[in-house]
Amino acid sequence: MKTVRNCFIRFVLAALACAVLSTTLQAADPLPSWNEGVAKKSVLQFVASVTKKGSPEFVSSGDRIAVFDNDGTLWAEQPIYFQAFFTFDRVKALAPRHPEWKDRQPFKAVLENDLKALAAAGEKGGAEILMTTHAGMTTEEFEKMVKDWLATAKHPRFNRPFTDLVYQPMLELLAYLRENGFKTYIVSGGGVEFMRPWSEKVYGIPPEQVVGSSIRLKFEMRDSKPVLMRLPEIDFIDDGPGKPVGIQKFIGRRPIAAFGNSDGDLQMLQCTAAGEGRRFMLLVHHTDAEREWAYDRKSPIGRLDKALDEAQRRGWAVVDMKKEWKRIFPFQ
């Protein structure tokens, strides 16, 4: 009889533990860094609606695709895109091997931190810097460069690693969606191979769920070992009207939720909205100059103008960072 009693006690304890755990889970706020407001409420309602079996808006787990822009949506993008910091640091690292750069634009401008001269070099100058720093090595060598850079580089304003400048409320949102059977993707104008080395560690998004801009790759045998060389040619620009194209190419089905912060995300949100059934579109509006930055319609980086109008017209969620986010960065 002793065995029976022991088994029974264990059984009751286990049942109790389950009950307690389930109550705790129900009570816990999945988005603690979001103030109670329209945006938070609409996210929670959307997820409840598409995950409730039997609901007319139910979406099966495989079709729960959520896409996130990166720069300005998941991490900061001021005063310039973080990949630009990487690029300029690469120019400086390569400079000793290129003494001619001291007198040659656009490299001279980078070495002298001369933003005016850099702007004057225009798109052509930018492309030259990009190809010099991002091509001519294997994919593995490039991955190492990104990791090495992230390990030491610091953001000039916050004096912290760039991967610290991710938005705490968005980390919570990513985790919350995944707990509810969503597959979360990055769909960014940034370089795909610049994001993949750290996206899983920082966002919980594995490399295969990162869609981004790319340069061409070429298969080669080097010392009888196969490698992929990065060529100085654009392969794909995953920005603006390129984002729905990237989603089709890489995911092959229409997302039911899309998150962005700029006009470069407009078409991605339009495409998401155009599907049948319940949809969720959200824009992050940078309104907090103190804790982060405040910018929208006139910013050269992350301009939010047409998309803001469309969001207001169509009732998409717009998060006012200053009012609706208790915390911006995890370290704050």
Next chain:
Amino acid sequence: MKTVRNCFIRFVLAALACAVLSTTLQAADPLPSWNEGVAKKSVLQFVASVTKKGSPEFVSSGDRIAVFDNDGTLWAEQPIYFQAFFTFDRVKALAPRHPEWKDRQPFKAVLENDLKALAAAGEKGGAEILMTTHAGMTTEEFEKMVKDWLATAKHPRFNRPFTDLVYQPMLELLAYLRENGFKTYIVSGGGVEFMRPWSEKVYGIPPEQVVGSSIRLKFEMRDSKPVLMRLPEIDFIDDGPGKPVGIQKFIGRRPIAAFGNSDGDLQMLQCTAAGEGRRFMLLVHHTDAEREWAYDRKSPIGRLDKALDEAQRRGWAVVDMKKEWKRIFPFQ
């Protein structure tokens, strides 16, 4: 005391059910259509080794990426690639709107089933047919064409839907790998949008895990609805040296297992083999003219020559379909 007894009885029954289920699972052969031979043994050993916690060859679940060629590896590819049947049927369906095709090559050849004239039209003729049948519509319209075709088209030899001509042993292998935490991908020279409409239903592989050749897409607003137009331009050829490129572009990490059947898969297998730790490479060798087809070094479709030499030299698994597969197709 009655409640205690009831609970206990339920508890014991549940425990018993678990024990029985677990024994059944252990005893069941995960690859029943594979004869006991070198190939089957090596697959089982590989999976056991990379999934055993604490084993020096253990691979974490996220890195268990397995890539499969499609034509000739997961489904048949004779007497011509199945996508070619689709293409020719599209030409015939479009012909009434193009009376001029009756006298114009390469369309005339297709309409008259004149394979010799078709071959004479060469690559240029093939590209013209491809672009005429695969471009000029939205991605959604194309998806519908593929689904409609598959619903009625029959393979000329077996008089069955093309999706019946998948290899039962490979279906078992896909399921077995997934049960062991692998993510299974198609990496095919075929059109990605030709495979995605049915890959999940037939193979259990969702659209986002299909890598293939593609034509360019363009975002457009049509009646204020966003659509993606298929343009008559090649975007990416996922064959031969293109396969490792496709893997890097779409998956972003090196597979630990690769399955193919032709020289077009050689570089994919080489790249998989070149990674660190335990790897598994397998070639399907078509040796069964009776139940399927027998072809290798001299076949214009699915030629297996260099890859066969390399497999023998490097000890990759080679499956002799005739000897090692009990069943080829599920219907047999």
